[in-house]
Amino acid sequence: MSVSITGTGSYIPTNTVENMAFINNTFLNNDGSKFPQSNDVIIRKFEAITGIKERRYVSNDLNNSDIAFKASEKAIKDAGIDKEEIDYIIFAHNFGDVSYGQSQSDAVPSLASRVKHKLKIKNPKCVAYDMLFGCPGWIEAVIQANAFIKSGIAKKCLVIGGETLSRLTDPYDRDSMIYADGAGAVIIEKTNGENGILAHNSASFTYEEAYFLFNGKSYNKSEQDTKYIKMFGRKIYEFALTNVPQAMADCVQQSGVDITEVKKILIHQANKKMDEAIVERFYDLYEMEAPKDIMPMTIEKLGNSSVATIPTLLDGILKGKIENHHLHKGDVVIFASVGAGMNVNAIVYRI
Secondary structure, eight states, X not given: OEEEEEEEEEEOOSEEEEGGGGTTOOOBOTTXXXXXXXXXXXXXXXXXXXXXXXXXXXXXXXXXXXXXXXXXXXHXXXXXXXXXXXXXXXXXXXXXXXXXXXXXXXXXXXXXXXXXXXXXXXXXXXXXXXXXXXXXXXHHHXXXXXXXXHHTSOSEEEEEEEEXXXXXXXXXXXXXXXBOEEEXXXXXXXXXXXOEEEEEEEEEOOTTTTTSEEEEEXXXXXXXXSEEEEEOHHHHHHHHHHHHHHHHHHHHHHHTOXXXXXXXXXXXXXXXXXXXXXXXXXXXXXXXXXXXXXXXXXXXXHOBOGGGHHHHHHHHHHTTOSTTOOOOXXXXXXXXXXXXXXXXXXXXXXX
């Protein structure tokens, strides 16, 4: 028996926001002081480090559960299944629904329940719940779906990763330029053959690292009522370079596949230089150079959409939407992510 992804779907917002949209922002340090550099210099350095040139924001009428529903519809259709046969809906996110112009997160009822409602699934045995695991949430939800199916309590699961981070950013913080919106969904089923999930690996580092990402006040000291996404970027960078390559290598060893079989690495994309360094260090463990085109990147145009990054990337490749990147039956890929918690995880998967 195998546990495989049989359908994928995604929703990429239509609003494109280029870097120069931030040219008139007032960027502040965390103590409220102004940067000595001009915004033109700040934006140019930001692009050089992160690789982000533009990002996508949802339209004002849509929330996270709305775009997740749109992605889920596509995944169900792609898998060719009856939606009433879905046993679990697991929705990975971190901030619930945040309506346009609002600052309060709304996660009651759960976003998974909202998606089930929008899909008009009548079956009460279809259990819907949310997963909060930072940016690695979609991978962790896939791991849970795998466990449900292998244990025999489920046959089909809908796993979603979606976020509208654009509504949770401090406009006075340079890091606000990183975040983006999007949703991706997959159907996971029991299948026959040697494809599917070969191995998985997860870890939570909380002793010193728990608050590397957190909700904090605006850098504008006169606006202290609302909390926004905040992070210690340098600490996260160093943490990721130390822990993600090893988590990936441990997963490959557990899977039994040879490193030369890996065709693609689909990694959570928050910073292009960081991801490139992670992949280089991963191959350093095997005393190899990273193969050319091993890591498809969408961060340049889509920014960091957190839990949506990997499922939207996977859907894009399988649907032929990612230039110069293709996957074929039998190909081995690695999914890997790092994020708030601090959490790290990886899956070795055969298409």
